[in-house]
Amino acid sequence: MPILRFATNVPQPLHMSKLEGRTVESQFGGNQVMFSAAEGAFYVSEKVGQILGDQFAKLGIRPGQLIEICKAEVGRGPERRTQWIVSTAVPAQDATLAVPRLADPPPPPAPAAAPSDLEQQLAASIRMVEQRKQAAQASQATATPVWANHIVEQTNHLIDAYAQVLKHSMRHEGLVKTDDVRSLFVSVFINMSKNGAKSNAA
Secondary structure, eight states: OOBOOOOBTOOEEEEBSOSSOEEEEOTTSSEEEEEEETTEEEEEOHHHHHHHHHHHHHHTOOTTOEEEEEEEEESOGGGOEEEEEEEESSOGGGGGGGSOOTTSOOOOOOOOOOOOHHHHHHHHHHHHHHHHHHHHHHHHHHOOOHHHHHHHHHHHHHHHHHHHHHHHHGGGTTSSOHHHHHHHHHHHHHHHHHHHHHHHHO
């Protein structure tokens, strides 16, 4: 049985199979009321279910009779509210003519209802969770390993030391060539590295 949804201010023609709603558990918590019609089933809150039941009784609606239910929006600004209105689409004495027969064309499809505030909030929450998950995954993928940070730090120190050596060699007015300074620097660094490794091994 298809699930019917009510668009705001759009009357929905229905042939009610039963006039009494059935209380069921809502997937969002609490209870709701399910009504059955030839066109499908629809769910409303317990308060709205009571309102519809009272209007069915007041209008003398009978099962199979063609009616219209409208989820109307009345008022403006802070006074705006939703009002459920039931009306008979045909006179009660002609209600039997409204019952669909095998030769009758199928009833028109129910108009697509706009998502409710609760559905919009749920969709926004799901999008937010997905965005946070993607951001966390991206952060983990781009995080620099500890060993890489150590290499960068050591290299920066080595560059600074080499720059100081070059600056010092300039005092000798070109007597010491840049290539000589580089060779001396590399030799001293290698010897210190070896001695450091031996000290750590000892």
